[in-house]
Amino acid sequence: MTNIQANFPIPFAGDELDHGEHLREPEQMLALMQKTSARAILIHKGKIGIGAGGRPHRIHPSDLVGHDLMAPGPLFLGMEGDRPIFAFSVDKPEAFMPEQNFVSLRGIGGNLKPSDLALAGRAKSLFAWHFTDKHCVSCGNKTVARSGGIKQQCTGCGAESFPRVNPVAIMLVTDGDRVLLGRGAGWPEGAMSALAGFISPGESIEEAAQREVLEEAGIKTKNPRYVFSQPWPFPAQLMMGIMLEAVNTDITIDPKELEDARWFTREDVLAVYEKRGEAFMRLPRQTIAHQLLRHWLAETA
Ligand SMILES: [Zn+2]
Structure with a gap:
């Protein structure tokens, strides 16, 4: 890693x-x-x-x-x-x-x-x-910044609060030399990315990853493996990259979550990264999905 x-x-x-x-x-x-x-x-x-x-x-x-x-x-x-x-x-x-x-x-x-x-x-x-977050979650009074803005303190009860980071699992599902990518509702034509979802209370990262892939694309997975994480300041997510292997390959999308989901071959992805193919729109370099695909290309080279 x-x-x-x-x-x-x-x-x-x-x-x-x-x-x-x-x-x-x-x-x-x-x-x-x-x-x-x-x-x-x-x-x-x-x-x-x-x-x-x-x-x-x-x-x-x-x-x-x-x-x-x-x-x-x-x-x-x-x-x-x-x-x-x-x-x-x-x-x-x-x-x-x-x-x-x-x-x-x-x-x-x-x-x-x-x-x-x-x-x-x-x-x-x-x-x-x-x-x-301008008010105390305990008593509702106003909070003020303390310690140079890395915490807040309530002006009523004095309780301290700290910035929240929201954990999100982002999944690269593979089936041999193919990878699953999906397009969210309203995304530009051709844009495809790794599936992702918020981690719920009571779930491990790996469980959340498997649940999300099953819910969004109907794909059962095995061998979830943490790869790396990325802060994502829109507004404060922590994206946790997980690679999984598909158990079944027939895709059933949840239309509330996705407009499209498809398998792309390693050659499709490589061609996009080498700017000689257009199977999907190349993801911005600052996204973890871009980095996960690069990681997969490197790992399978
Ligand atoms: Zn308070």
């Missing part, structure tokens, strides 16, 4: 910062923001501000004086060597750069340096949590 990760960087993983767990008291954060070396990346409506050289634009935290900063305020992402790195969610992006320079991570993800993509994804997920 480590070899695969070394050969194929897992998109949205590979954050190189020290998260600075012992630097998160309010007075420490203030001192870090005032350091000359401090920098902040900018997020606007879940999009990342891209600057020169195609990397996330960085400003000094003091450049934000006089501008509106959206709640929860600055996120402290950690230390890049001696340099503190923050993320700001800005209300008026044009104060810093043209609004069109703020780009969705879905669109640009494959072009960013892996560590930049990981950092931007983490900031995006944390902001999404703060924007949606």
